[in-house]
Amino acid sequence: MATATRLGRWIFFGVIGVIAVGFLAALAYPLMRRDKFRDDREFSERPVGVTLHPVIIRTPDAKPMIDSGKTDAHGNAVMVSCATCHDTRTPDFKTSDAALLNEFHQGLKFAHGGQSCLSCHNSGDYNTLKRADGQPLDFSQSLQLCAQCHGPQYRDYQNGSHGGMTGHWDLKQGPRKRNHCTDCHDPHHPAYPKVMPVFPPKPVIGERKPGAHETSTH
Amino acid sequence: MEPNPSSNGGCGGGSCGCQGSPNEGQGDSTRRNLLKAAGVTLGAAAFAKALAPLATWSRDNLSVEDFLQKHYRELDKEQLAKVLKHLEEDAKKNYGADVTITDHRPQKGVKFGYALNLSICIGCRRCAEACHHENNHDRASGNSYIRVLEMQKGSMDMEHGNAHYDHPVSHPDKFYMPVQCQQCDNPPCVHVCPVEATWKESDGIVVVDYNWCIGCRYCEAACPYHARRFNWTKPQIPKEEINPNQSYLSNRIRPQGVMEKCTFCLHRTREGRMPACLEACPTGARVFGNLLDPESEIRKVIDNKRVFVLKEELGTRPSFFYFFDE
Numbered sequence: 001m002a003t004a005t006r007l008g009r010w011i012f013f014g015v016i017g018v019i020a021v022g023f024l025a026a027l028a029y030p031l032m033r034r035d036k037f038r039d040d041r042e043f044s045e046r047p048v049g050v051t052l053h054p055v056i057i058r059t060p061d062a063k064p065m066i067d068s069g070k071t072d073a074h075g076n077a078v079m080v081s082c083a084t085c086h087d088t089r090t091p092d093f094k095t096s097d098a099a100l101l102n103e104f105h106q107g108l109k110f111a112h113g114g115q116s117c118l119s120c121h122n123s124g125d126y127n128t129l130k131r132a133d134g135q136p137l138d139f140s141q142s143l144q145l146c147a148q149c150h151g152p153q154y155r156d157y158q159n160g161s162h163g164g165m166t167g168h169w170d171l172k173q174g175p176r177k178r179n180h181c182t183d184c185h186d187p188h189h190p191a192y193p194k195v196m197p198v199f200p201p202k203p204v205i206g207e208r209k210p211g212a213h214e215t216s217t218h
Numbered sequence: 219m220e221p222n223p224s225s226n227g228g229c230g231g232g233s234c235g236c237q238g239s240p241n242e243g244q245g246d247s248t249r250r251n252l253l254k255a256a257g258v259t260l261g262a263a264a265f266a267k268a269l270a271p272l273a274t275w276s277r278d279n280l281s282v283e284d285f286l287q288k289h290y291r292e293l294d295k296e297q298l299a300k301v302l303k304h305l306e307e308d309a310k311k312n313y314g315a316d317v318t319i320t321d322h323r324p325q326k327g328v329k330f331g332y333a334l335n336l337s338i339c340i341g342c343r344r345c346a347e348a349c350h351h352e353n354n355h356d357r358a359s360g361n362s363y364i365r366v367l368e369m370q371k372g373s374m375d376m377e378h379g380n381a382h383y384d385h386p387v388s389h390p391d392k393f394y395m396p397v398q399c400q401q402c403d404n405p406p407c408v409h410v411c412p413v414e415a416t417w418k419e420s421d422g423i424v425v426v427d428y429n430w431c432i433g434c435r436y437c438e439a440a441c442p443y444h445a446r447r448f449n450w451t452k453p454q455i456p457k458e459e460i461n462p463n464q465s466y467l468s469n470r471i472r473p474q475g476v477m478e479k480c481t482f483c484l485h486r487t488r489e490g491r492m493p494a495c496l497e498a499c500p501t502g503a504r505v506f507g508n509l510l511d512p513e514s515e516i517r518k519v520i521d522n523k524r525v526f527v528l529k530e531e532l533g534t535r536p537s538f539f540y541f542f543d544e
Contacts, residue, residue: 037289037291037292038291038292038293038294041293041294041295041298041321041323042323042324042420043323043324043325043326043420044322044323044324044325044488046325046326046327046328046490152543156543159515159518159519159522160505160507160515160518161333161335161505161515161518161519161523162335162338162502163502164497164499164500164501164502165492165496165497165502166492166497167491167492168490168491168492169487169490169491169492169506169507169508169514169515170328170490170508172490173489173490173491174490174491176492179502184500184501184502192340192501194340194386194387194388195340195342195386195387196386196387197341197342197343197366197383197384197387198342198343198344198347199343199344199346199347199350199360199362200343200360200382200384201346201360201362201365201381201382202359202360
């Protein structure tokens with residue numbers, strides 16, 4: 001009987017011991033585990049210089065041209081300068097739609113507030129634009145023209161949260177190329193057009209059938 | 219009870235070398251041996267059959283070297299160089315493509331943040347398409363790390379978003395919300411991984427060691443943003459469409475049976491470049507940059523716009539922000 005009691009005590013303390021060792025091992029494991037991760041490859045080199053690469057804003061063509069509707073011997077459209085016609089014509093400040101014209105600019109779509117052509121185009125020199133204060137503005141500077149009315153967008157553009165871009169987020173490592181207003185917005189009807197979405201998702205395993213749930217709830 | 223030394227009943231036949239008459243129980247022992255042998259053979263066959271799916275499931279030509287490869291964070295420079303070279307050879311062998319696999323490490327003083335302007339996004343899905351090509355996704359499944367959800371205006375519940383819309387966008391009653399990995403500061407996917415195959419790096423990117431992942435998909439279940447993907451099959455990509463600029467933790471071609479996720483294109487962004495989805499966005503709805511730089515574009519957005527994060531109540535603390543223009 002005494003042997004059995006002693007054996008029982010041994011088993012009891014043995015079990016307690018095993019549990020304690022296991023507990024300690026579980027506590028120590030994460031620490032040991034983390035020690036195995038190396039830190040000699042922790043960071044990559046980043047240029048420390050202060051020279052910043054430029055942010056290049058694409059500029060629109062400085063000299064506007066218009067399609068004459070004729071083609072040359074090679075089949076290319078003959079483009080003519082604005083001044084070819086407008087130098088000899090009296091400007092009409094009321095014109096706000098191509099339908100009011102007898103020739104040229106036909107088919108142009110207009111949806112930009114209630115503006116007339118000469119709100120932005122300079123009747124004194126059709127090779128330039130006109131600021132709100134009447135001063136001429138080169139076509140390459142048209143961003144300034146848009147900024148006169150679209151302040152919040154211009155502010156966001158300057159802060160980098162309006163307008164697409166490519167290149168580097170880190171100007172220490174490379175340049176950046178930014179879109180201009182007219183890359184995305186047609187100045188005559190600036191609302192971004194409707195497009196057909198690309199790249200439709202294919203149903204994958206574990207995902208419900210396309211539209212199965214959506215159509216039933218709508 | 220003490221065993222009787224004169225009895226050999228318990229020794230199972232003559233092969234055990236115990237003393238006894240060679241004629242005694244001869245027929246019994248051969249029958250038993252036969253039964254045992256048959257049992258062992260059947261057992262081994264059943265075991266082999268049970269393990270067979272493992273053999274077909276495992277990667278093509280999984281070598282002992284691959285199998286014994288250490289965790290990415292335990293590799294020293296020489297070991298890693300060897301692994302990268304091996305992976306490049308694999309890409310050549312399996313896909314016929316000449317690729318460069320680099321080990322891009324985080325940069326000091328950089329923590330990445332991403333913001334998306336929901337007033338501008340039109341839902342054209344070009345970001346998802348760019349991701350598909352940039353990250354060498356399986357062509358057959360049309361996988362992408364980005365899911366663009368069409369949402370009812372007035373609703374903020376991404377679970378009711380529809381990813382399968384198919385009409386000219388943007389619809390005037392809807393808004394469009396691309397969802398990808400939010401690079402959480404408290405990432406549930408990392409906490410649930412049983413083998414530490416996924417972790418958060420110092421620049422905020424949650425990465426996966428594709429060679430360490432066991433494909434249990436716990437992380438996929440844990441992610442509240444449905445941002446993780448599983449490689450059900452070996453990715454099929456035509457040789458000429460493979461993006462050769464690859465990184466170990468990022469866009470190298472993943473093996474079958476492992477998890478993958480958006481890494482903010484770390485093979486680009488850790489070189490200072492923009493992520494592919496941002497460059498592909500035709501409307502400029504995306505803003506990317508360094509959260510630790512007070513002059514960065516992303517900080518200007520966070521400081522000046524009313525940004526919000528998805529499912530804030532879960533406490534995941536995403537590094538991905540959404541906002542509307544006022």
